[in-house]
Amino acid sequence: MTRLAGSSKLLRAMNESATLALLLDRGTLTRGDLREITGLSKPTTSEVMRRLTDAGLAVVVGHTSGGPGPSAEIYAANPAAGHAIAISVRETQSPHLCAVLCDLAGTEVARADVTAAADPVPAVAGLVDDLSRQAGLVPGSARLVQLGLPGSYDAAAGVIRHIDVPGWDRPGLVDDLATRLGATVAADNDVNLAAIAERHHGVAGAVESFALMWFSGGLGLAIDLGGTLLRGARGGAGEIGYVPVGLGRGADRTDLTDLAGGPAVLALAAEHGIDAATPEAAVAAGTPPFLDALAERIAYGLAAVAAVLDPPLIVLAGDVGRAGGDALADRVTAALRASTPLDTAIAATGVTEDPVLLGAQVAAQHALREQIITTLRDAAPAA
Amino acid sequence: MTRLAGSSKLLRAMNESATLALLLDRGTLTRGDLREITGLSKPTTSEVMRRLTDAGLAVVVGHTSGGPGPSAEIYAANPAAGHAIAISVRETQSPHLCAVLCDLAGTEVARADVTAAADPVPAVAGLVDDLSRQAGLVPGSARLVQLGLPGSYDAAAGVIRHIDVPGWDRPGLVDDLATRLGATVAADNDVNLAAIAERHHGVAGAVESFALMWFSGGLGLAIDLGGTLLRGARGGAGEIGYVPVGLGRGADRTDLTDLAGGPAVLALAAEHGIDAATPEAAVAAGTPPFLDALAERIAYGLAAVAAVLDPPLIVLAGDVGRAGGDALADRVTAALRASTPLDTAIAATGVTEDPVLLGAQVAAQHALREQIITTLRDAAPAA
DNA sequence: GCAATAGTTAATCAACTTGACTAACGCTCC
DNA sequence: GGAGCGTTAGTCAAGTTGATTAACTATTGC
Numbered sequence: 001m002t003r004l005a006g007s008s009k010l011l012r013a014m015n016e017s018a019t020l021a022l023l024l025d026r027g028t029l030t031r032g033d034l035r036e037i038t039g040l041s042k043p044t045t046s047e048v049m050r051r052l053t054d055a056g057l058a059v060v061v062g063h064t065s066g067g068p069g070p071s072a073e074i075y076a077a078n079p080a081a082g083h084a085i086a087i088s089v090r091e092t093q094s095p096h097l098c099a100v101l102c103d104l105a106g107t108e109v110a111r112a113d114v115t116a117a118a119d120p121v122p123a124v125a126g127l128v129d130d131l132s133r134q135a136g137l138v139p140g141s142a143r144l145v146q147l148g149l150p151g152s153y154d155a156a157a158g159v160i161r162h163i164d165v166p167g168w169d170r171p172g173l174v175d176d177l178a179t180r181l182g183a184t185v186a187a188d189n190d191v192n193l194a195a196i197a198e199r200h201h202g203v204a205g206a207v208e209s210f211a212l213m214w215f216s217g218g219l220g221l222a223i224d225l226g227g228t229l230l231r232g233a234r235g236g237a238g239e240i241g242y243v244p245v246g247l248g249r250g251a252d253r254t255d256l257t258d259l260a261g262g263p264a265v266l267a268l269a270a271e272h273g274i275d276a277a278t279p280e281a282a283v284a285a286g287t288p289p290f291l292d293a294l295a296e297r298i299a300y301g302l303a304a305v306a307a308v309l310d311p312p313l314i315v316l317a318g319d320v321g322r323a324g325g326d327a328l329a330d331r332v333t334a335a336l337r338a339s340t341p342l343d344t345a346i347a348a349t350g351v352t353e354d355p356v357l358l359g360a361q362v363a364a365q366h367a368l369r370e371q372i373i374t375t376l377r378d379a380a381p382a383a
Numbered sequence: 384m385t386r387l388a389g390s391s392k393l394l395r396a397m398n399e400s401a402t403l404a405l406l407l408d409r410g411t412l413t414r415g416d417l418r419e420i421t422g423l424s425k426p427t428t429s430e431v432m433r434r435l436t437d438a439g440l441a442v443v444v445g446h447t448s449g450g451p452g453p454s455a456e457i458y459a460a461n462p463a464a465g466h467a468i469a470i471s472v473r474e475t476q477s478p479h480l481c482a483v484l485c486d487l488a489g490t491e492v493a494r495a496d497v498t499a500a501a502d503p504v505p506a507v508a509g510l511v512d513d514l515s516r517q518a519g520l521v522p523g524s525a526r527l528v529q530l531g532l533p534g535s536y537d538a539a540a541g542v543i544r545h546i547d548v549p550g551w552d553r554p555g556l557v558d559d560l561a562t563r564l565g566a567t568v569a570a571d572n573d574v575n576l577a578a579i580a581e582r583h584h585g586v587a588g589a590v591e592s593f594a595l596m597w598f599s600g601g602l603g604l605a606i607d608l609g610g611t612l613l614r615g616a617r618g619g620a621g622e623i624g625y626v627p628v629g630l631g632r633g634a635d636r637t638d639l640t641d642l643a644g645g646p647a648v649l650a651l652a653a654e655h656g657i658d659a660a661t662p663e664a665a666v667a668a669g670t671p672p673f674l675d676a677l678a679e680r681i682a683y684g685l686a687a688v689a690a691v692l693d694p695p696l697i698v699l700a701g702d703v704g705r706a707g708g709d710a711l712a713d714r715v716t717a718a719l720r721a722s723t724p725l726d727t728a729i730a731a732t733g734v735t736e737d738p739v740l741l742g743a744q745v746a747a748q749h750a751l752r753e754q755i756i757t758t759l760r761d762a763a764p765a766a
Numbered sequence: 767g768c769a770a771t772a773g774t775t776a777a778t779c780a781a782c783t784t785g786a787c788t789a790a791c792g793c794t795c796c
Numbered sequence: 797g798g799a800g801c802g803t804t805a806g807t808c809a810a811g812t813t814g815a816t817t818a819a820c821t822a823t824t825g826c
Contacts, residue, residue, distance in 0.1 A: 006398075007394070007423075007782045007783070008782065008814045009782095010394070012814065015814095031772075031773080032772080039389065041816050041817075042773070042774085043773090043815075044815055046774075047815090064772095069822095069824055070772045071771095071823080071824075073773095208616070209616070225608075231693075233695035236693035236725075237692055237693040239690050240691060242686065242725060243686070243690045244723065246628065246630070300627055303625065303626070304627065304690075308626070308688055308691045310616050310620040342625060344616075373386075390814080391781045391815065392815095398782090424782065426807075427781080430782090450791080450792080451791060451802070452790065452802090452804025454805080455804085456805085
């Protein structure tokens with residue numbers, strides 16, 4: 001990291017972005033509060049707020065009352081200063097897109113979804129226009145679009161890998177979308193976004209770090225280290241389906257997918273006399289012996305994760321994790337304690353909405369904040 | 384992170400620390416170079432350099448020549464502006480301490496070691512005094528001491544865990560050392576320090592991230608993510624000895640220590656007709672069939688690591704890893720390719736000196752730099 | 767009417783920049 | 797081989813930007 005150097009202009013830009021960041025983080029503050037936190041003087045605070053309100057980035061949302069003296073103005077970041085769009089891409093029978101438009105405060109302003117077999121670029125563009133119309137915004141006013149994908153995005157190569165949705169594996173797609181939409185387009189793995197949702201709206205709010213095991217048709221793992229997601233060399237971090245089980249080679253080789261992937265869960269359910277169409281249905285209908293057996297397999301995979309990462313918490317999420325709930329999480333905890341010296345806490349997901357879309361929404365909102373703050377710092381507004 | 388706000392004093396402090404950081408990072412620079420990189424004007428650069436040289440933090444080390452115009456002064460950070468001490472703690476028969484005193488440039492100034500059964504505090508203090516005397520420095524002039532420990536230091540609780548060296552498990556020891564020495568005392572796991580050595584003096588210089596498997600009496604793993612080490616919730620990240628092998632329970636339970644720990648390696652060697660006193664001797668004397676069998680076991684453990692983290696590189700280090708060299712690394716690569724779809728690169732360590740002490744030296748030097756830079760930023764020197 | 771507080775104004779101060787200037791060095795031309 | 801010229805390192809002086817201090821005005825509650 002290069003440390004910053006510069007002249008008084010840099011100083012003003014820094015003070016403005018520090019102030020805006022405080023308003024974004026803490027919600028509502030008076031000038032006095034800002035003075036206290038930033039350590040700036042009264043006239044400077046006033047000048048900074050004048051510029052921020054002139055630029056439409058901050059607004060007065062009320063006045064104090066009760067104490068002696070004149071009432072102080074209460075400021076907040078202007079929620080309408082920017083809008084971002086979160087889109088969750090899914091493959092059911094045909095490509096399906098769910099989208100939410102939210103403002104700078106993270107409030108949902110519009111929601112839409114579309115089932116489209118066509119080229120992703122016009123499909124996304126149409127969805128974005130639809131949302132803007134619904135929200136009564138000028139088309140193109142959403143400066144940031146966050147995609148949630150069932151695959152991994154390699155930003156260096158500009159290509160989405162391991163994705164089953166037709167049309168979405170085309171190299172350069174994300175860049176094409178960015179130019180077509182005139183917006184920054186971010187893309188991330190659905191499991192990673194579910195972890196973001198878990199941190200901000202689930203059970204992982206208080207912990208320093210955690211791992212989220214995504215347990216659906218396939219297996220995945222998101223690793224959140226102090227709020228930053230670990231992606232790995234080629235976006236392959238968390239591919240725990242490949243964790244080996246036993247020393248078998250060739251045809252005897254077994255990995256965690258063979259043990260706890262969708263088909264394996266259904267087979268295990270059948271062994272226990274449970275007839276279900278999907279793994280999550282099997283788990284929801286599960287008898288204690290079946291859940292015990294499944295928990296032991298999950299604990300096996302998590303033991304490897306815990307031995308490598310030592311996270312304070314592992315969250316069980318995805319369709320199966322949610323269906324299993326506390327009953328499954330408690331059994332996994334017991335199985336882990338019984339088989340290893342690791343005492344990592346295990347919990348079921350606390351997110352009730354669509355975790356991928358929700359996570360994309362949080363990610364979009366945060367990226368938008370960052371964008372606005374750095375824009376302020378880089379290009380000091382003209383007098 | 385709170386963004387900085389402040390007045391012109393902050394600006395000066397920022398410019399000084401940015402300039403000093405550049406000198407520390409890049410070695411030697413002229414005023415013109417500094418001007419270009421920082422974007423500051425000529426008079427400001429001169430003023431900053433005048434202050435840095437007055438404070439003894441920078442020195443003129445030469446003059447340019449050859450081109451037209453007057454010769455420009457070449458500056459460098461003053462190596463004698465600060466000294467740090469690295470100490471590696473080991474348990475052989477009795478506690479053994481190896482120590483190096485180095486200057487701000489990382490150059491070794493003095494070296495000493497001592498075998499002491501006594502209380503760690505006087506032992507370390509004596510060693511530190513000895514080094515200062517050797518180097519001709521005023522006692523107490525080393526402001527930073529970095530310990531390398533065969534255990535994990537829990538800074539929050541102030542206690543060193545999982546350490547076998549007598550006297551070193553006492554709670555509050557590190558704080559006691561800091562007050563006794565009048566210096567900042569940092570402590571870290573020996574495997575983590577070996578990873579730091581590997582990044583700066585071994586084969587991991589160019590990669591973004593890597594994992595280092597420490598393979599000696601016990602098994603350990605250090606995880607370097609972009610230059611930052613992952614420590615885990617309770618300093619337990621990288622305890623890969625606990626990675627389970629197969630689904631056995633109770634007495635049948637097997638983990639990676641059972642498979643590839645010191646006794647297991649010796650047993651495997653014996654099966655192959657190799658009689659050796661230590662695992663590293665067994666590996667050094669190893670026949671191809673033995674190495675193949677061992678590589679397969681190592682690859683099993685690394686498969687779990689690679690599936691979770693997806694590092695671009697895994698380094699085999701420790702006594703056994705070094706003894707195995709490329710022969711072992713190549714066999715592990717082949718075994719990993721044969722048993723999983725992961726194509727992580729595997730290499731033998733490139734560090735030839737004592738990796739723990741070397742890593743502690745690098746860590747100490749970097750912490751000292753950081754200390755000097757932040758001191759400069761926090762307390763602007765009086766005029 | 768008084769005490770306390772929000773916010774503004776005016777004067778001052780600190781730090782950086784611009785542009786001009788001095789001085790040193792190497793090259794070239796006579 | 798020496799004088800002159802172009803180029804470049806570094807300094808000086810003036811001006812600009814932005815923050816601070818301290819005084820002042822105005823508003824509110826008691």
